[in-house]
Amino acid sequence: MPRGLSIYAEGNSALHRAHPFTKGTLTLVAIAIGFIAPSLAWVIAVAVILLGLLTLADVIRRFVPVALGILLPITLLLLIVQGFANPANRTVFFPLGPLSLYREGLAVALLAAARIFCLISATFLLSFTTRPADLAEAMMQRGLSPRFGYVVQSALQIIPQSLESAARIRDAQRARGLETEGSLLLRARAYLPLLLPLVLSSLVATQERAMALEVRGFGLSVHRYRRVVLPDTGVQRALRWFLVALVPLAIGARFAGWR
């Protein structure tokens, strides 16, 4: 049975120990500044900081293959589309027979790729160093409804279970002669015999889970004690405010014409 979608990597770095909100703020701010920053140099600076943090958290080896897998095809596509076909293309960078790669388009592609890199690395930094359960718990301790917190926590584990159940149904139907591979039309026709049992079994499982949760007192109106103590220091709170303050500064810098 799959454990879940969580990609948390065990560790004891400062980032692992930091409060989930601090890491969440860092992620959002890094993404925001990556997109607000006016020039490639600034975006690269954000990317370098994020790479440093990934190294500090000792998750860089897990990050590199994932990042390459996502970023390489996107960057390649951006370079081709923008390099050849950006409307602002004027200066030939590299002639390729009847076509030419243009400097303006390549610059746009690199900036976009760097921004996407910031988005990916900031998101993975949070995911590698924060247990989803801790993030949901932190949100519940700040007033998020336990029901909503449960949805956040459970979705990561229940979705893979549902996918596995779908694979089981597909195998069972194939064993009974259903063709699930081949042309698009063939796969579309195979969809209904797969969908019906999946929906029905999901409904039954959801009903049983809902009953099991009630039987375990989920939703009882009592004061709930904190499940885990998530250390949140004055330094971390100050750091969060500092990070948040960087966003209007970046917006101001962009409007002020900084490059």
Next chain:
Amino acid sequence: MTAALTMRGVRYRYPDTTDYVLDGIDIVVQPGEWLGVVGATNAGKSTFCYAAMGLATEFFHGRLIGEIEVLGTEVRRQTVIERSTRVGMLFQNPFTQVSGARERVDDEVAFGPENHGLEPALVKARVAEALQQVGLSELRDRHPLDLSGGQLQRLALASLLAMHPELLLLDEPTSQLDPGGTKELFEALSRLHAAGVTIVMVEQKLEAVAELCDRVVALAQGRILADGTPARVFNDAAVQQQVGAPIYVRLAESVGLPSPWPTTFETAVRAFNA
């Protein structure tokens, strides 16, 4: 002493149906009893548990006639969530009983007591005690979904035990377990019974019911066909015909032993040696 479970003239049907799945049930389960509920498919066994837990009315919204008292409280005067502080229910499928919100076995067991608002120190003690009772202490730091089916069902049981139920309702708890998992679960239940917990167990494994339960109720078409000790119930001709009987009964009958036929391994050995 207040009965653990009382049903008086209970009839129940699910919404949009006309047939009563429970059709005139009268039963009193005393504290500390281990009651086995047996019956053929569609006899009303699971509905019996749902009715006792309050799920039949609150969750399925069916029509209930008659009275059901659980630990002295009428079932309709309390919600299932409120009842969960005193009554636990174990379902058939161990996988759907995992909350899905916890990443460690001990955290999973803590889910119920935390919902009940218990202090962290008490929750910790209850979790350790419950895991000990079901023999899962060694696996406390494992991910719940790394456990086998039998271990997962014992985890579900531990999750209920941590809430200190006075009454346990078990709806075919071994139906999806292999022989090893079944044995583990029955051993854990035997320890609980010895500790005084009242158990109502719907079960298809008739040999186990005969071995473990103090009393057996056989259901057929929503009615009580027989009620008494395992030896008496499984020697009833109507029960044998409509529900079945432990293998020892059929074996003794087939070799021509005089009735009452043995229903457990030990009594069978004695009967065949005599």
